[in-house]
Amino acid sequence: MLREKEREMEKESFPHVLHKHPLSLIPNPAAETDNSWFTWCYGCWRYFLPGDAAYGCSQRCRFDLVLHKECMEMPREIRHPLHPSHSLTLTLQQPLYVATRSCAVCEVSLRYGQLFYKCSGGCEWWIHLRCTGDFDAAVVDDVPTMKHPSHPQHQLRFSKKTISCCDACGASHKGNSYICTICDYWIHESCALLLVSAHFPHHRPDHSLSLAFNPPYEYLRYEFVCAICSGTLPMRRWVYHCQLCRYVVHINCATNTSSLSLSNSSNNENAVDGEKYITKGPIDDIYEEIIRLFVKRERRQIFIPHDHDNQNMDGKYKFNNHHHLLSFTTFSSPSSSSHHHNQEEDDDDDDEDNSIPRSELFTCDGCTLPIHEKKQRDDDEYENGYMSCDECKYFLHLSCFNLPPHLPSLPLHPIQNHNLTLRNAGKLTDWAFCKVCGSYTNGLYYKCTQSGCYFTIDIKCASLPNTIKHAAHPQHDYLNLVWGSHSWYNFCGVCYGMITSKSVFYRCNSCKFCMCGECVLLPAQNKHRLEKHRLWLTYDAYVNRPGEFYCSSCEGQMNPRWSMYHCRDCDQSFHPKCIPGRSGKYRNIKYGMQQYVIPTLHHPHHPLRFQIITKKKRCDLCRRNSYDLPGFQCASCYFVMCMPCREIHMDAFKPI
Numbered sequence: 001m002l003r004e005k006e007r008e009m010e011k012e013s014f015p016h017v018l019h020k021h022p023l024s025l026i027p028n029p030a031a032e033t034d035n036s037w038f039t040w041c042y043g044c045w046r047y048f049l050p051g052d053a054a055y056g057c058s059q060r061c062r063f064d065l066v067l068h069k070e071c072m073e074m075p076r077e078i079r080h081p082l083h084p085s086h087s088l089t090l091t092l093q094q095p096l097y098v099a100t101r102s103c104a105v106c107e108v109s110l111r112y113g114q115l116f117y118k119c120s121g122g123c124e125w126w127i128h129l130r131c132t133g134d135f136d137a138a139v140v141d142d143v144p145t146m147k148h149p150s151h152p153q154h155q156l157r158f159s160k161k162t163i164s165c166c167d168a169c170g171a172s173h174k175g176n177s178y179i180c181t182i183c184d185y186w187i188h189e190s191c192a193l194l195l196v197s198a199h200f201p202h203h204r205p206d207h208s209l210s211l212a213f214n215p216p217y218e219y220l221r222y223e224f225v226c227a228i229c230s231g232t233l234p235m236r237r238w239v240y241h242c243q244l245c246r247y248v249v250h251i252n253c254a255t256n257t258s259s260l261s262l263s264n265s266s267n268n269e270n271a272v273d274g275e276k277y278i279t280k281g282p283i284d285d286i287y288e289e290i291i292r293l294f295v296k297r298e299r300r301q302i303f304i305p306h307d308h309d310n311q312n313m314d315g316k317y318k319f320n321n322h323h324h325l326l327s328f329t330t331f332s333s334p335s336s337s338s339h340h341h342n343q344e345e346d347d348d349d350d351d352e353d354n355s356i357p358r359s360e361l362f363t364c365d366g367c368t369l370p371i372h373e374k375k376q377r378d379d380d381e382y383e384n385g386y387m388s389c390d391e392c393k394y395f396l397h398l399s400c401f402n403l404p405p406h407l408p409s410l411p412l413h414p415i416q417n418h419n420l421t422l423r424n425a426g427k428l429t430d431w432a433f434c435k436v437c438g439s440y441t442n443g444l445y446y447k448c449t450q451s452g453c454y455f456t457i458d459i460k461c462a463s464l465p466n467t468i469k470h471a472a473h474p475q476h477d478y479l480n481l482v483w484g485s486h487s488w489y490n491f492c493g494v495c496y497g498m499i500t501s502k503s504v505f506y507r508c509n510s511c512k513f514c515m516c517g518e519c520v521l522l523p524a525q526n527k528h529r530l531e532k533h534r535l536w537l538t539y540d541a542y543v544n545r546p547g548e549f550y551c552s553s554c555e556g557q558m559n560p561r562w563s564m565y566h567c568r569d570c571d572q573s574f575h576p577k578c579i580p581g582r583s584g585k586y587r588n589i590k591y592g593m594q595q596y597v598i599p600t601l602h603h604p605h606h607p608l609r610f611q612i613i614t615k616k617k618r619c620d621l622c623r624r625n626s627y628d629l630p631g632f633q634c635a636s637c638y639f640v641m642c643m644p645c646r647e648i649h650m651d652a653f654k655p656i
Contacts, residue, residue, distance in 0.1 A: 013058035016072065017092050018042060018065060018115060024058035026066060038064050039490055039512045043071025043115045044130040046223055047491070049232050050511045070170070070234050071115070074129060078117060086121030105131035106221065130220045130235050146178060148192055150213040150238070154180045156187075166191055168213075168238045169252050191238065191251065200240070200254055202228060203247055204544075209240040209254065216241065219248050222559050223496075228253040230475050245544040246560065282471065282524040282537050286460055287369045287397060290521075292383075294463030295399040298407075317387065320405055321424040321444060322394055330385040331373040366400030366444040367459055368590045393594070400444065403459060407446060411466055411481055412436060412504050413455050420446040420455075420462075427590070428610065428646070434588070436461035436504045436517035441588035458588050460521055461504075468506060468520070472539050472563065473513050479506035482514075492516040494539065494563045495576075519563060519576075526565045526582050528553065529614060531572050535565035541573065553578035553628075580628050581612040589630060596632065598652045602639050607656060608632040613640045621645045 013022035040047050041054070042065045048054060055072040057063040076090045082104065092115055101110045104127050110116055117132065119125040146156045150168065156178040164172045168191035176189040197208045215224075215233045219241070224233055228249050233239060241248035283289050316325030362371050364386075371386050387396040407420040425432040425442045432445040434457050441458040448455040466481045472494045473479060483504050490499040493513045499505050506515045526535045530552055541549065542560035545568070549558040552572045558564055565574045565583070576583040581591065595607040601621070602608070613631040618624060619642040626642040633640050646653065 014055075014072070016055070016067070017076075017090055018067065019057055019063055021057050021059045021061060021063070023055040023067065023072060025069075026054045026056045038066055041066060041068045041071055043067045043074065044220070044235055045114060045128075046130075046220075046232060047493075047512060049225065049230060051229070052232050067115075068232065070236060071129060074115075077120070078132065080117070080127065080132060082127075083119060083123070083125050086119050086123060086125075088117035088125075088127065089120045091116055091118040101126055103128045103131055105217075131217065132235070148178065148187070149196075150187065151180060151183070151185050154182050154185070156180050156185070156192075158189075167236070168192075168194075169250070170234060170237050171252060194238075194251060194255075198240075202249075202254070203242060204245070207242045207244055207247070209242055209247070209249075211251070212239050212241055215239050215248065219246075222561050224248055224561065226250050226253055244546050246542045246546065282522055284524045286521060286523070287364075287367060287399070288374065290460060290463045290465075291367055291369075291397070292399045293465070295402050295404075298404045299402055317401075319387070319396070319401060321422060322389065324389045324391045324394070326387040326389055326394075326396065326401070328385055329388050332384075363395065363590050364397045364400055364443070365394050365590060366396050366403070368441065368443045368588050369397070371395055371397060400459065403444065407462075410446070410457075410462060412457060412462065412464065412483060413448065414483055415450075415453075418448050418450045418453055418455070420457075421449050422459075423447050427594075428643075431589070432456050432458065434458040434461055434517075436464075437521060437588075438518050439585055439588045442590055443588060460588065461517060464517075464520065470506075470515065470520070472515060472519070473508060476508050476510040476513070479508050479513070479515060481505075482507045490514045492519055494519040496559070496562060522563065522576050522583050523587075526574075526576075526579055528565070528574055528579050531567060531570060531574075533567045533570060533572075535567050535572070535574060537563060537576075538566050539563055541566040541568075545571075549573050551575045551578055578628070584628075586612070586630055591630075595656050596653050597656055598641075598649065599654070600652050601641075601649060602634065603637070606634045606636045606639065608634055608639075608641065613642070616640055619645055621649075 013024040016023045046068075048066070048068075053069040054066040055069065056066040074090060077087050079087050102108060103110065103116070104125055106128065108128070110126060110128070115129055117127045117129070146158065148156055157180075159177050159179050165186070166172065166177070166188045167185055168187040171188075173188075177186055178189060178192045179186050194211055196211050198211075199205060199208050203209060214236060218224075219233055219239075220235060224246070225231060226233060226249050227247050231250065233248065233250075238251045239248050240251055240254040316327060319326050363369065364371050374383060383398040386398055387401045388394065403422055405422045410420055413420065423432070423445055425445055427442050431440040431442050432447070433440055434445065435455055436457055437460070439458070443458065445456055445458045446462050464481065467478050469478055481504070490505070490507075490512070491497070492499055492505070492515055494515055495518065497516055497518070499514055499516050504517050506520060507513065522537055524537055526537070528535060539561070541564055549560050549564070550556065551558055551564075551574055553574055556575070558573055558575065563576060565576065565579065566572070578584065580586045581589070591611045592609055595609055597604055597607055609632065610630070611633055613626045613629055613633055615633055615638050617627045618640075619626045619631070620639050621641055622645050624642055624644070626640060629642065631640055631642045632646060641649075
């Protein structure tokens with residue numbers, strides 16, 4: 001019997017186990033901006049991308065769960081080769097199963113509300129929709145006409161009738177086809193004649209693409225998308241892919257040369273005033289490209305100290321967030337060289353363990369970023385120096401010294417009557433936690449003055465512009481700042497972490513791509529003590545690199561599509577969070593400000609330094625795990641102390 005699926009689904013609604021009301025077609029849910037539908041499919045648990053058709057409640061009863069068209073078409077009952085004794089029935093996950101059920105293939109827990117296949121014979125056996133792979137749900141019969149490797153269980157017969165939906169490419173068009181009269185399996189003649197292996201102009205000439213009748217599980221597991229149109233990969237359609245570099249495309253995209261223009265086109269509908277966006281990301285110099293521009297916008301100009309200024313008190317300048325007066329020091333002055341020399345000398349023994357290059361240890365106490373001379377600009381605001389305290393090791397970039405002490409409003413906290421004031425966090429205690437990037441800071445931060453509001457934000461995140469352009473999302477030009485969302489939550493397209501409804505994040509107006517605050521300001525390059533080379537932040541390390549990825553620090557398996565710091569020469573990869581002092585939870589902490597001794601607990605001639613602990617796993621006092629956490633480490637031996645123990649023995653600490 002010939003089927004007319006596509007035409008029927010566009011006109012009618014269909015009952016489904018997901019919901020009490022019939023489900024009807026939603027042509028392009030990813031393009032809708034009113035957040036009336038969830039952003040991922042409750043069948044395969046993948047994002048909706050522009051162009052993906054979906055099915056939702058036909059009654060619009062505030063039920064916001066949706067299914068991909070393909071997931072809607074999944075049969076109610078199948079047989080699977082891993083469990084051949086019984087058939088599997090399409091089932092909706094209930095709250096009772098949340099903690100106890102996991103997929104028999106990928107061993108990942110079944111989520112509440114997710115569709116899955118369950119053994120109809122009473123066995124404790126479950127499987128995700130996307131883990132089903134190639135299965136046989138047909139009644140055995142034999143009508144031999146032609147064999148095709150995509151359907152080895154039965155033979156196909158040639159037909160001149162038009163089919164409504166091809167099981168190979170998912171499209172419908174007039175022309176000859178091959179059908180299985182037993183299984184209702186249909187493929188276009190052009191799809192049936194596709195080469196099993198071929199070279200295509202949109203991929204490397206030395207790499208051939210292989211035809212797969214189901215996307216390899218790895219692509220579904222890591223949520224790969226078509227390399228040409230960036231569309232969702234189907235679970236049961238054919239794809240062409242490169243086994244060497246994980247390049248995968250829809251078969252129609254691979255064979256249609258006109259589709260190549262889609263991968264090179266850009267959407268400029270979000271273009272805004274150039275003063276408010278970053279030309280590219282990740283950011284090479286956060287101070288120059290973020291903080292300095294923010295201060296310039298807020299203060300209209302950056303104050304450069306001069307001898308005749310009213311704020312000048314015998315060559316000193318007052319800064320409300322420091323208890324001493326500050327001096328302006330030029331980069332060419334002898335005192336500047338002395339500061340560099342003393343700082344390098346203090347941290348000489350600590351360079352390798354703390355994973356921070358010696359040249360970067362001359363650090364600003366405001367933004368916790370390195371202070372170094374920039375190339376001279378043509379404008380009048382060239383920063384030829386910095387602010388420093390002669391009585392203690394306190395340094396500030398000139399722009400950090402010029403930060404507005406009060407902010408009546410901020411796009412990241414746009415609540416009426418919620419003003420922000422500049423504060424100084426404690427160096428060893430009372431750190432501030434940034435609500436945007438989820439990191440601690442012992443530098444300058446802004447705090448809401450409204451009673452009962454605990455919003456805090458470090459000055460890097462406070463300086464973020466309204467719009468950015470980022471390499472993590474090259475398909476479209478701009479990502480716009482969003483404070484809160486009407487949907488329950490979204491997912492970050494970089495780390496795939498959950499973005500709650502009250503989070504600050506960036507979102508593309510042309511699609512549903514989101515980027516959390518933690519990922520926006522990851523440094524473009526990094527350094528780890530286990531790797532001699534500089535590591536670059538990459539979002540496509542899997543290109544031309546087959547095999548699995550494992551973090552060289554935690555040794556955990558990595559999703560190849562997530563952001564990572566990767567060295568192609570050494571084939572070393574690191575999670576951003578596994579470099580805690582540079583891109584992890586403690587990336588906004590300034591280390592090595594002071595040396596201490598504890599005569600009652602450790603050798604009086606062995607100074608301790610505040611830094612990320614790397615010499616041993618456990619604290620020598622409490623035996624708690626302290627590795628890769630802030631603490632105190634001896635430069636002369638292997639003694640380490642965690643921060644909680646420092647609080648207990650605070651009276652015994654003596655600075656030197």
